[in-house]
Amino acid sequence: MSDGFTPRPYWVDSGGDGVVRWLLERIDDKNFSDIMGLVDLGTVRVRMKEALVFSKLDTSEVSIYSLMAMSGYLKATYAGDGMYDISIPNMEVAGMVEGLLSTITPVSDRLFDDFNRAVLEGDADRMTDILQDILLNGSYMNLEKEYAYELILMTVMHSLTRRYDMKTEYESGNGRTDIIMRPRDGGTVPMIFELKRSASEEDLEADADGAISQIHERKYYMGMKGRVVLFGISFWVKVPKVKVEIVEI
Numbered sequence: 001m002s003d004g005f006t007p008r009p010y011w012v013d014s015g016g017d018g019v020v021r022w023l024l025e026r027i028d029d030k031n032f033s034d035i036m037g038l039v040d041l042g043t044v045r046v047r048m049k050e051a052l053v054f055s056k057l058d059t060s061e062v063s064i065y066s067l068m069a070m071s072g073y074l075k076a077t078y079a080g081d082g083m084y085d086i087s088i089p090n091m092e093v094a095g096m097v098e099g100l101l102s103t104i105t106p107v108s109d110r111l112f113d114d115f116n117r118a119v120l121e122g123d124a125d126r127m128t129d130i131l132q133d134i135l136l137n138g139s140y141m142n143l144e145k146e147y148a149y150e151l152i153l154m155t156v157m158h159s160l161t162r163r164y165d166m167k168t169e170y171e172s173g174n175g176r177t178d179i180i181m182r183p184r185d186g187g188t189v190p191m192i193f194e195l196k197r198s199a200s201e202e203d204l205e206a207d208a209d210g211a212i213s214q215i216h217e218r219k220y221y222m223g224m225k226g227r228v229v230l231f232g233i234s235f236w237v238k239v240p241k242v243k244v245e246i247v248e249i
Contacts, residue, residue: 034061038074039098040161043087045079073097111137112156119157119191122229124244131156135238149195149235150178157181163188175218189227192220196234204241207234212245224249 034044048066065086069076073093076084088094111134118126134156150168160166164181179193194211198204211232215221221228232243 035097038086038088039094039158041088041094043085045083045085047082048076048084048086112159115156116160119160119231120188122244122246124231124242127231127233127242127244128240131233131240131242132238135240149197149233153179153193153195153233164191175220177215177218177220180220189229190221190224191229191231193231193233194220196232198234198236198241201236201239204234204236204239208232208241208243210234212243221247221249 034046038044046065047062048069049062050066065074065076065084068074069084069086073088073096074086075089076086079085088097111130115127115130115134118130135152154166154168157166160181163184165184166179166181168179177192178195179191181191181193183190192215194215196207196211198207209232211234212230213232215230215232221230226249228247228249230245230247232245234241
């Protein structure tokens, strides 16, 4: 250190990531969302195997998490009954896993940054335009379920987790809201996202309005104080529609 040594990642550069990369490229929506949560230094309780046969690896969460723990990518603490609490052990590994995940969604970082600025500014039209660009240019998993769109939004807005505590399917008010973002520090406001999957392009407008109405009907903002930004977003295949409403609680 006294000779001007600059610390750099060593462990992540000392071995191959080929098998873990292969597994991550084949995970389903739920596992992807869970691993995104681990990157934010969260903890997930999962079932794992203490031994794996390489030739019989599959893309189940058991194989993914077991291999990542054996390889040193995850810390695993036994919780009983074959279940483990897993977490990423340090920032070096978190950065490496986040880098691997970024290769699964090969979309320009500029679009992600532009979308996040539009979210913070509550600019519904710009959010709609940028989100459509992301959907059209990205190679994403099955878009037949609403959860897939929730996953895409969580991925695109990942950088906002430095400023917000972001939760999905969160119990709030009289139900579960799709995405809720609570500020980590002062100066920012809570955000609530409700998503709808439309049956046709003609239904997009009404469904986005309906998403906003659902937030009010189920009082997802219950317990919040001051200004809250509500987002109603509908999707028809790769065509989105965003509506924004600002309320004072």
